[in-house]
Amino acid sequence: MVSNAPSPPQERATRPGEGPPRRPRTAARRPGLRNSRGDRATLALMLGVPALLVVCLVWLPAMATVVLSFTRWDGIGGLETIEWVGTQHYTDAFTIYPPFEPALRNNLVWLVALFAVPTVLGMFLAVLLDRELRGGPVYQSIFYMPVVLSLALVGFIWQLIYSRDQGLLNAFLAVVADVPPVDWFGDSDINLYAVLVAAGWRHTGYIMLLYLAGLKAVDPSLREAAAIDGAGPVRTFTRVVFPALLPINLVVLVVTVIDALRAFDIVWIINRGRNGLELISALVTSNVIGEASRVGFGSALAVIMLVISLVFIIVYVSTMLRGAYR
Amino acid sequence: MHHRPVGPPGLRRRTLLRGLAGAGTLLALPGLAGCGAGGRGDPNTVTMASNRANPAQREAVGESVGNFEAASGLAVEVNTFQSTAFQESINNYLQGTPDDVIGWFAGYRMRFFAERGLVSDVSEVWDRHFKDAFTDQVRDLCTADDGKQYMVPDSTAPWAVFHRRSLFEQNGYEVPATREEFVELCGRMRGDGLDPLASGLREGWPAMGMFDHLNLRLNGPEFHLELLNGDHSWDSPEVRSVFGAWAELLPHHQPDPLGRGINEAQTALVRREAGMMLCGMFITHSFPEEDLDDLDCFTFPEFDPAIGADTVEAPIDGFMLSGDPRNPEGARELVGHMGTLESQEIYTAIDPQALPVHTEADTSGFSALDAKVNDMVAGAGALTQYMDRDTRPDFASVVMIPALQRFVRQPDDIADLTATIQRQKASIFGH
Numbered sequence: 045m046v047s048n049a050p051s052p053p054q055e056r057a058t059r060p061g062e063g064p065p066r067r068p069r070t071a072a073r074r075p076g077l078r079n080s081r082g083d084r085a086t087l088a089l090m091l092g093v094p095a096l097l098v099v100c101l102v103w104l105p106a107m108a109t110v111v112l113s114f115t116r117w118d119g120i121g122g123l124e125t126i127e128w129v130g131t132q133h134y135t136d137a138f139t140i141y142p143p144f145e146p147a148l149r150n151n152l153v154w155l156v157a158l159f160a161v162p163t164v165l166g167m168f169l170a171v172l173l174d175r176e177l178r179g180g181p182v183y184q185s186i187f188y189m190p191v192v193l194s195l196a197l198v199g200f201i202w203q204l205i206y207s208r209d210q211g212l213l214n215a216f217l218a219v220v221a222d223v224p225p226v227d228w229f230g231d232s233d234i235n236l237y238a239v240l241v242a243a244g245w246r247h248t249g250y251i252m253l254l255y256l257a258g259l260k261a262v263d264p265s266l267r268e269a270a271a272i273d274g275a276g277p278v279r280t281f282t283r284v285v286f287p288a289l290l291p292i293n294l295v296v297l298v299v300t301v302i303d304a305l306r307a308f309d310i311v312w313i314i315n316r317g318r319n320g321l322e323l324i325s326a327l328v329t330s331n332v333i334g335e336a337s338r339v340g341f342g343s344a345l346a347v348i349m350l351v352i353s354l355v356f357i358i359v360y361v362s363t364m365l366r367g368a369y370r
Numbered sequence: 371m372h373h374r375p376v377g378p379p380g381l382r383r384r385t386l387l388r389g390l391a392g393a394g395t396l397l398a399l400p401g402l403a404g405c406g407a408g409g410r411g412d413p414n415t416v417t418m419a420s421n422r423a424n425p426a427q428r429e430a431v432g433e434s435v436g437n438f439e440a441a442s443g444l445a446v447e448v449n450t451f452q453s454t455a456f457q458e459s460i461n462n463y464l465q466g467t468p469d470d471v472i473g474w475f476a477g478y479r480m481r482f483f484a485e486r487g488l489v490s491d492v493s494e495v496w497d498r499h500f501k502d503a504f505t506d507q508v509r510d511l512c513t514a515d516d517g518k519q520y521m522v523p524d525s526t527a528p529w530a531v532f533h534r535r536s537l538f539e540q541n542g543y544e545v546p547a548t549r550e551e552f553v554e555l556c557g558r559m560r561g562d563g564l565d566p567l568a569s570g571l572r573e574g575w576p577a578m579g580m581f582d583h584l585n586l587r588l589n590g591p592e593f594h595l596e597l598l599n600g601d602h603s604w605d606s607p608e609v610r611s612v613f614g615a616w617a618e619l620l621p622h623h624q625p626d627p628l629g630r631g632i633n634e635a636q637t638a639l640v641r642r643e644a645g646m647m648l649c650g651m652f653i654t655h656s657f658p659e660e661d662l663d664d665l666d667c668f669t670f671p672e673f674d675p676a677i678g679a680d681t682v683e684a685p686i687d688g689f690m691l692s693g694d695p696r697n698p699e700g701a702r703e704l705v706g707h708m709g710t711l712e713s714q715e716i717y718t719a720i721d722p723q724a725l726p727v728h729t730e731a732d733t734s735g736f737s738a739l740d741a742k743v744n745d746m747v748a749g750a751g752a753l754t755q756y757m758d759r760d761t762r763p764d765f766a767s768v769v770m771i772p773a774l775q776r777f778v779r780q781p782d783d784i785a786d787l788t789a790t791i792q793r794q795k796a797s798i799f800g801h
Contacts, residue, residue, distance in 0.1 A: 118764075119461050120486050132797075140793040143772050208629045209638070229572060230629020232779060315572045319628050319775045334458035335479075336764035338798075 106350065113344035119337040133344035144345070147322035150236055154243075154323070155304035162244040163300055166251025171281065173252070174259040188253055190246040199313030202242040203229075232320025239321060243310055247303060251296055258292030259285070294363060301356045305349065324349045416700040417447045417469035421456040422687075422721070424655070430720035431473075434713040435704075442707075444700045464488040468692040470701035471708070476511040476686040477755040478598070479763070480521050483690070484514035490691040490698075493518040495706045503709070507753045508727050511686055522709035523688035525717055525724035527651040528743050529579060529756070530667035530682075537642055538666070545668045547679070549587075549615075552671045556622035559645040567619070568644035569627035570635030571778060574771035578757035579648050580619070581774060582683055584612045587673035591681045591752035598761035600799035605792035610784050615673065617781040628775055650685070650756075651743060654722040662722075665739055669746055680751035685759055686727060762798065769794045 079087065113134070116127045137144045169187055173180050190198065205212045206228035217223040228238040262285055270280040286293075308325040311317045317326025324345060331342030420431050428450055435446045449469055456463070464472075464483060472489070474480060483489045496509075496519045504512075504523060512521040538545075541562055546552040556566035571577045585594050589608045596602055597609070624635060624644055636656040638644040647653065648670065657665050672679035689708045695701040707713055714726035719735070725744050733744055747753070758766035773791050777784070 120465060120488070136794075136797050140790070140797060142776070142790055206629075207634065208626055209634055225626070227626035227629040230626050232628075235629070315628075316574060316771075318574055318772050319572075319779065331764070331768055334763070334767065335460055336767050337461050338764045338768060 109343045109346050109350070112339055113347045115340045117339045119339050129340065133341045134348075136341065137344055137348065143318070143322040143327055146320070147317075147324045147327050150321070150323055151304060151307070153236060154240065154307050155301060157237075157240045158244065158247055158300050158304050162247035163251050163296060166248045167255050169248070169252045170255035170259055173256055184252075184256070188249040191249045191253070193246070194309070196309050196313050198242055198246055199310040202239075202310075203314065206238055229314055230319065235314075235320045239310055239314065243307060247300070250299070254292060254296055254299070255289070258289045262288050294360065298356065298360045302353070305353050305356075413697060413700070414443075415445045415447060416471065416697050416704050417449065418471040418689075418704065419456070419463075419469040419473060420448055420450045421453045421473045423450050423452045426721045430717040430724075433720065434708065434716050437713070437716070438704055438707040442700070442703055444697075444703070446704060464692065470692055470695035470697055471704050472690045472692055473687065474521065474690050475755065475759050476508075476521055476523055476688055477759050478761060479755075479759050480512065480690065481514045482762075484516075484518075484520040488693045489520050490693055490695065491518045492520060492522060492691050492702065492705055495519075495522060495702055495709075499706045500709060503711070503728050503730070505729060505748075507750070508686060511753065511755065512688065521688040521690050522705045523686045523727045524708050524714050525688075525721070526684045526686045526727050526747065527723045528682050528684035528725070528747055529583070529648065529650045529670075530743060530746065531646050531648050531670055532639065532653050532665060532667045533646045534639065534642060534661075534664050535666040536664050537645065543645070546671045548671055549673045553618070553622075555645075556619070560622065564642075565624040565638065565644040566622040566646060567624065568635040568638045568647035568649075569623040570630035570632040571627045571775060572629055572631045574767075574775060575758055576632045576635075576649075577774035577778065578766070578770065579650075579683075580616055581612060582754070582757050583648060583670040584615045584673065585609075586681045586683070586754065587670060587677060587679060588612055588615060590677045591754055594681075594754055595760060598757060600761075600765075600795065600801070603792055604795050605788045609788050609791075613777055613781070613784045613787065616777070617784070620778070620781055628778055651723040651725070654739075662737070662739070667739065667742065678751065680749065682746050682750040682753055683756055684747050684750070684753045685755050686753070687724075765795065765798050769798065 112126075114128060114130060116129045117125065169183075173184055193201075203211075208214060208225050208227045208230065211228070213228065214223075214225045217226070226234070229235050266284050266288060267280055270284045275283065306325060307323055308317075308329070311321040311323055311326055312329065315321055316330060317323050328342050328346045328349065330336065331338040331345060418435070420428075422428065422431055431448060431450075435448055438444070439446055447469075460474075465488065474483075480489070484491075496512075500522070508523055509519070512519045512523055514520050537543075541558075543555060543558065544551070546555045559566040569576075569580075582594065585597070588611055589597075593602070593608060597604070602608070624630065624638060627635070632649075633656060635644070635647060636649065636653055639647045639653075640657055640661065654662060654665065669679055669682065689705050691698075691701050691705055709728075711726075711728045711730055714728045714731060718724040718726045718731075725740060725747065727747075731744075733741055736744060754760060757770065761770075769791060773787060777787055
């Protein structure tokens with residue numbers, strides 16, 4: 045996968061993972077782009093070492109996960125204690141493991157919700173901030189601030205807000221509207237949405253920044269042309285600016301999908317991803333990590349997550365590749 | 371990976387690869403958990419891993435170990451780990467280069483490692499020092515299926531129903547001894563505007579306490595152990611009766627327990643908003659020191675006269691010897707020392723949640739609460755360890771916690787719940 049990544053022509057003679065080439069390939073040589081022996085060695089080293097690290101630390105464990113998902117192993121003892129169970133873990137996950145189905149659903153809700161609110165809101169804020177109003181950087185910092193905080197810390201902050209007995213929100217509601225205390229974290233019908241507010245708060249700032257960078261890169265003459273043609277601000281944005289943002293939109297798409305799939309820390313902090321907050325990543329963790337060590341079953345869940353991610357990643361990579369060769 | 375500004379396509383590819391790396395790290399995490407000290411083999415040093423990390427516990431371990439160093443002339447290197455983190459990494463830890471002496475739990479959780487040869491037999495230490503030092507029950511809890519001991523126990527933090535003495539006196543409440551009295555008392559408390567039973571189940575594991583106690587009172591300790599050992603079906607009338615009894619008590623629990631952390635529930639007891647709480651002795655940590663005198667407890671009431679109420683859930687902690695200690699002689703001495711009367715008394719005097727398990731422990735200096743709990747343990751017909759210490763950790767955390775939380779959420783479909791548990795139990799236990 046790594047070595048298939050498109051690389052500029054001069055890198056092509058030294059594909060990562062092959063080590064320093066003894067002899068340049070004859071057919072691929074093009075005049076003017078030839079690297080000296082030293083350049084080639086340096087390039088091979090600079091790409092080869094990271095590639096090797098990524099293969100060893102990411103790709104091999106990922107493949108081991110696939111293999112382990114067909115076994116039963118408690119993580120203790122040598123490899124000879126591994127017992128092959130075929131696809132039992134996959135069957136179990138889909139049939140007798142109650143948290144699995146809510147986890148799939150919650151991941152999907154998470155994805156849709158991230159697109160529906162924080163992404164749109166982030167884009168909207170970016171458009172506003174792009175108008176260079178006074179105090180722009182201040183607003184920008186305010187909205188971006190949550191991104192810098194780790195989700196674990198965000199989780200803690202929201203615990204102070206959402207706690208049923210001592211939380212800020214219930215105290216406020218009681219004073220303002222005399223509402224009985226709401227169990228924001230414990231009621232499995234609402235806790236996912238309560239948490240999504242916390243996660244979305246953060247995602248908004250991130251998306252805003254991405255779009256802001258994208259908007260700055262849009263050629264001003266496009267907008268001028270649209271204005272001369274008589275388009276209002278909304279029409280200019282939807283018909284001219286937004287299509288010009290295609291690369292950013294793709295990035296936002298992928299970032300949001302990956303964020304939704306990797307969502308983990310905030311639910312883990314709150315209740316270990318149970319009781320309405322099930323997410324696949326939390327299920328993988330609670331099975332594999334810790335004393336439980338249901339390595340095989342947890343791996344099967346991880347593989348399911350990997351397959352879902354791969355669908356999006358393949359779409360993204362192929363789009364990018366088409367763009368790169370155009 | 372989130373702070374990367376948007377750049378040319380090359381950069382975006384890198385962002386993507388970073389995303390993959392992040393996903394991969396999640397998968398690779400278990401491999402990173404090994405955390406032992408390097409090998410030395412110095413005959414004058416013994417290393418020890420302690421999972422007792424709060425300040426009082428550190429001080430208590432330090433003092434006990436200091437005495438050992440002075441008496442034996444050996445140097446002890448204590449590595450303290452945060453308890454939950456240690457529990458989560460112990461599988462890898464014991465297979466790496468563990469310290470010579472390791473703090474751990476008695477019962478199933480110890481036998482599991484003994485069977486896999488990850489800890490060493492210490493029956494010789496028992497023969498030498500502890501012939502009559504512990505009750506048979508405690509001895510059994512430190513014994514693996516091969517009949518040998520693999521742990522030297524030092525302290526316990528039993529479970530009971532805790533309450534404020536002043537609140538009971540003020541309202542004229544009597545300590546309930548039977549199910550009827552218990553339910554009646556709950557009703558009276560509600561009439562007085564109290565939440566009868568403080569309950570915080572957000573972390574999941576505290577929910578096991580109520581299941582265990584009802585199971586122990588309705589079906590007895592043998593059934594509890596066999597059930598958790600995987601010998602019985604969970605889809606049985608016995609288990610359903612436990613959930614049935616719990617369903618009857620649920621209205622008396624603090625409302626919305628699933629969103630409340632156990633600390634918040636303890637706070638409700640401290641603030642006199644709740645009348646009682648089924649909890650471990652660790653509740654002493656959350657009571658303000660000046661109020662500790664007011665903390666009282668009673669044993670969970672009897673539900674079936676034929677079973678009685680003399681089983682106490684008393685999780686026992688102790689020390690194990692690693693599978694291949696670098697300093698076997700010194701390590702044996704240290705393990706032996708940690709179980710002596712002197713060490714236990716030093717340790718339990720400092721750590722407020724701990725009671726000594728030594729039969730000759732001097733109880734004269736005990737607080738009224740400690741003395742009462744100590745008598746409960748001494749007079750117990752059987753000692754159990756708590757659900758997550760009496761069964762496979764994967765079953766306890768992956769199956770039972772979600773199941774118990776589901777029960778609290780929807781207490782009306784017990785039959786479907788027990789069937790679900792049984793299907794998962796069969797898959798995990800393999801029968």
